[in-house]
Amino acid sequence: xxxxxxxxxxxxxxxxxxxxxxxxxxxxxxxxxxxxxxxxxxxxxxxxxxxxxxxxxxxxxxxxxxxxxxxxxxxxxxxxxxxxxxxxxxxxxxxxxxxxxxxxxxxxxxxxxxxxxxxxxxxxxxxxxxxxxxxxxxxxxxxxxxxxxxxxxxxxxxxxxxxxxxxxxxxxxxxxxxxxxxxxxxxxxxxxxxxxxxxxxxxxxxxxxxxxxxxxxxxxxxxxxxxxxxxxxxxxxxxxxxxxxxxxxxxxxxxxxxxxxxxxxxxxxxxxxxxxxxxxxxxxxxxxxxxxxxxxxxxxxxxxxxxxxxxxxxxxxxxxxxxxxxxxxxxxxxxxxxxxxxxxxxxxxxxxxxxxxxxxxxxxxxxxxxxxxxxxxxxxxxxxxxxxxxxxxxxxxxxxxxxxxxxxxxxxxxxxxxxxxxxxxxxxxxxxxxxxxx
Numbered sequence: 001x002x003x004x005x006x007x008x009x010x011x012x013x014x015x016x017x018x019x020x021x022x023x024x025x026x027x028x029x030x031x032x033x034x035x036x037x038x039x040x041x042x043x044x045x046x047x048x049x050x051x052x053x054x055x056x057x058x059x060x061x062x063x064x065x066x067x068x069x070x071x072x073x074x075x076x077x078x079x080x081x082x083x084x085x086x087x088x089x090x091x092x093x094x095x096x097x098x099x100x101x102x103x104x105x106x107x108x109x110x111x112x113x114x115x116x117x118x119x120x121x122x123x124x125x126x127x128x129x130x131x132x133x134x135x136x137x138x139x140x141x142x143x144x145x146x147x148x149x150x151x152x153x154x155x156x157x158x159x160x161x162x163x164x165x166x167x168x169x170x171x172x173x174x175x176x177x178x179x180x181x182x183x184x185x186x187x188x189x190x191x192x193x194x195x196x197x198x199x200x201x202x203x204x205x206x207x208x209x210x211x212x213x214x215x216x217x218x219x220x221x222x223x224x225x226x227x228x229x230x231x232x233x234x235x236x237x238x239x240x241x242x243x244x245x246x247x248x249x250x251x252x253x254x255x256x257x258x259x260x261x262x263x264x265x266x267x268x269x270x271x272x273x274x275x276x277x278x279x280x281x282x283x284x285x286x287x288x289x290x291x292x293x294x295x296x297x298x299x300x301x302x303x304x305x306x307x308x309x310x311x312x313x314x315x316x317x318x319x320x321x322x323x324x325x326x327x328x329x330x331x332x333x334x335x336x337x338x339x340x341x342x343x344x345x346x347x348x349x350x351x352x353x354x355x356x357x358x359x360x361x362x363x364x365x366x367x368x369x370x371x372x373x374x375x376x377x378x379x380x381x382x383x384x385x386x387x388x389x390x391x392x393x394x395x396x397x398x399x400x401x402x403x404x405x406x407x408x409x410x411x412x413x414x415x416x417x418x419x420x421x422x423x424x425x426x427x428x429x430x431x432x433x434x435x436x437x438x
Contacts, residue, residue, distance in 0.1 A: 005331040008035035010042050019177035019421050020315075020343055027344050033328050039175045043337050046327065047344045049351065049374035054327045055340045056374070056382035061319035063384075064337060066172055067423075070165050070195070072242035075387065076250060081230070086243060087387065089226035089235075093145065093219040094387050099394055102144050103291040106398045109139045111288075114406055116152065117435065126412040128430040129263055133256040133399070134159050140395060141251035145219040146244070148205065158201070162249055164194040170422030176318060176339065202241050219247065247388075253424055254313035255392045259399055260431050261311035262304060263409065264417035265358045267433070272360060276300050277404050289401045297397060302360035304396050308378040310358060311417075312342040315425040317380055342377060343421075351375040407435040 013036050016022040023045070026034050032048035046055060055061055062079040071077050075086040092098075113136050117123050138155050142148040150158065168191040171181040206224070215221045223240045227233060266273040279299045283289075289297070321336045332338065347355035351371045352362070379386035386392070403409065412432035420428035 003329070005326050006329055008042075008044065008330050008332075008336075010035040010037050012037050013178050015178050015180035017179065019174055019179050020419060022177050022179075023341055023344050033330065036178075038178050038337075040337055041335065042333070043176060043339060044327070044330075044332060046338060046340050047348065048328075049345060049348070049372040051327060052340045052345055052374040052377055052381075055317065055319055055338055056377075056380065056384070058319075058325055058327070060321055060323045060325040061338055062322045064318050064320045066176075066318070067169065069172065070169050071246045071249070072238070074242040074246040076246045085226075085229050086239075088229065089222055090219060090243065090387060093222055094391055096390065099390060100291040102391060103394060103398060105144050106140050106395050107288045107402065109136060109143065110399050110402045113139075114402070123407075123435040123437070126415075126432040127435060129433045130256070130260040130427055130431045131159075133259045134163075134252060136399065137252040137256045137259075137395065138162075138248075141248060144391075145247055145251065146205070147216040147218045147220070158198075158248070159252075161194045161198045161201075162253065164190060165198065166249065166253060166423050168194075173423050174421070176337065198245060199241060202244050203237060206237055206240055206244075220244070250386070251388055251391075255395055257313040257424055257426055258304070258308060258311070258392070259396055260427060261313075261417060261425075262307045262396065262400060263433065264427075264431055265307050265310070266303065267409070267411040268416060269358055272303065272358075276303055276400075280401055280404050284401060284405065286405060289398060291394065294394060294397045297401065298364075299360070300397060300400060301393075302363040304393065304400075305363040305376075305378075306358055306360040309342075309346045309352075309376060310356075311419065311425055312346065312378045313424045314378070314380070314386075315343050315421055316341040340377075345375060345377070348375065406438060408438055410434050410436070 011030070011034065013022070013026075026036065026045055027047050032046070032051065034045050034047075036043050036045065046052065063077055065077070068077045073082060075083060075090060078086065113132070117127070135152075135155050138159050139150060142150055142155075142158070168187055171179075174181060205220075209215055209220055209224060215224075220240075223235060223243055226235045228235070266276065276299050279297060283293060283296055294301075317340050319338045321332050321334050321338065324334050325332045327338070346352070349355055352375070374381065379389040379392075410433060412434050415430070415432040417431050418428040420426050
C-alpha cells in the first residue's frame with residue numbers, strides 16, 4: 001500500500017533585512033523541513049543533509065531561472081539536454097591533467113600582484129584584501145580559461161562591471177528569503193549599461209578569436225569549436241557569451257570571497273595561522289609550491305575546508321519543482337521552490353560539534369563529514385557539482401602559500417569580516433590588512 005504523502009503548511013513570515021538570521025529563526029522554530037510564503041510563491045527549506053541529498057538527486061527539481069537575468073542559459077542556469085551538452089564541451093578544460101598548467105598561471109599572477117604592491121607602495125598602507133583578491137582571481141581566470149593578458153586597468157574595469165551585475169541581481173535572489181529591498185530608480189539603467197559593457201568586451205574577443213589562425217587550446221576555443229550534440233550545429237555567439245560570463249563570475253568572485261574569509265578566520269585565530277605558516281615554511285622552504293606539493297599542506301587544506309564550512313560563497317542553492325514530487329514524506333507541488341543552505345546544514349548540531357566555532361581540526365580525517373556525505377557541500381554535488389571545484393581549491397592553496405611566505409599578515413584596527421549575503425556571501429565592509437615583509 002502506497003504511503004499517503006503529507007501536505008505542507010506554508011508559514012507566513014514577516015519581511016526581514018538579514019536572510020541569514022531569517023534562516024536561523026526558521027531552523028530554530030521549525031527544524032529540518034519548513035514551508036513558507038515569499039514573493040516568488042511557495043518555498044520549502046530543507047535543512048537536514050537528507051534534504052540536500054534529495055535536492056541533488058531528484059530529477060524533478062531543476063534550476064530556477066533567477067540568474068538567467070545576468071548569465072542567460074548556461075552551464076550554471078540550465079538543466080536537461082542543454083546543460084549536458086554545455087557541460088560536455090567545458091569538462092575537458094578542467095580535467096586533472098590540466099591543473100599543473102593552471103597552477104603555474106596562478107603562481108605567476110600572484111607573484112606579479114606582489115610586485116605591483118611593492119612598486120606602488122601598497123604594502124605600507126592598509127590593504128583591502130577582499131578587493132585585491134577579486135582583482136587577482138580575475139587576472140587568473142581570464143588568463144587560464146581565455147588566454148587573455150589583461151593589464152591592471154583592464155582587470156579593474158572587468159571587476160567593476162561584474163560587481164555591478166552581481167549587486168544588482170542580489171535583490172531578486174534575496175526576495176526568496178523575504179528580504180524587503182528598496183531598489184534605486186537608476187538600477188535598471190546601471191545594470192543594462194554594465195551588461196552592455198561586458199557583452200561588448202566578450203563579443204570583441206570572440207570575434208578576435210574566430211579570426212585567429214593558430215588559437216590556443218583553452219575554454220574559449222573549446223566553446224567556439226563546440227557543437228550541439230543532437231544536431232551538429234555550432235554554438236552561437238550568444239551561447240558562448242553565456243558560458244564566458246558564467247565562468248568569469250563563478251571563477252573569480254567565489255574564489256576571491258573564499259580567500260578573504262580564510263584570511264579573516266586566520267586573523268581571528270593567530271595560533272592556527274602560526275601552525276599554517278609553520279607547515280608552509282617546513283614543506284616549501286621559501287620556494288613557490290608545486291601542484292604536487294599541495295596535498296602535503298594538510299593544515300592549510302583543513303583551514304580552507306573549515307572556512308568554506310562557515311562561509312561558503314555559494315551560501316544557498318534553489319531549485320524549482322518541474323513536476324510534482326515528494327521529499328521527506330511531503331508532497332512537493334509543481335512550481336514549488338526548494339532551498340538548501342550551507343549556512344544551516346553546515347552548522348546542523350546533529351552533524352557538527354561546536355558548529356559555530358572555527359575548528360579546522362574537524363577536517364583532519366578528510367573533507368567529507370563522516371556522519372553524512374551531504375552534511376558538507378560547498379560546491380553542491382551530484383551532476384551539478386561545480387565544474388571548477390578542484391581548480392578553485394588549488395587556486396586558494398597556491399595564493400595562501402605564496403602570500404604567507406612573503407608577508408606577515410595582520411588585521412588593521414580590528415577589521416574583521418561580517419557577512420553580507422546576496423548572490424554570493426560577500427563581506428559587508430572592506431577587510432583591511434597590513435603586510436609586513438618576512
